Amino acid sequence: MRLALALLCLVQQGTRETKAGLRPEAGIPRARFEELHALIRPAPGGFEEIPWMTSLWEARRKAATEGKPLLVWSGECHPLGAT
Numbered sequence: 839m840r841l842a843l844a845l846l847c848l849v850q851q852g853t854r855e856t857k858a859g860l861r862p863e864a865g866i867p868r869a870r871f872e873e874l875h876a877l878i879r880p881a882p883g884g885f886e887e888i889p890w891m892t893s894l895w896e897a898r899r900k901a902a903t904e905g906k907p908l909l910v911w912s913g914e915c916h917p918l919g920a921t
Contacts (some may be wrong), residue, residue: 843845866874894910901908 891900897910898908
């Protein structure tokens with residue numbers, strides 16, 4: 839999704855005209871494209887690879903045993919707050 843959006847922005851940028859009526863170059867150099875593509879490419883690992891626990895009791899026990907904090911993600915909103 840992010841890749842499609844970035845490519846769409848790049849295509850639109852190449853087709854716009856400047857205030858002077860001159861068209862900028864259609865497209866970007868290959869090296870620049872690969873640099874931008876690397877920035878938006880999803881990194882391996884992440885949310886899907888976290889060993890989420892569905893039992894609050896077991897998660898609390900494991901966190902206490904390992905001396906680690908416990909993240910409780912509950913409800914249907916974003917973990918950083920409802921928008």
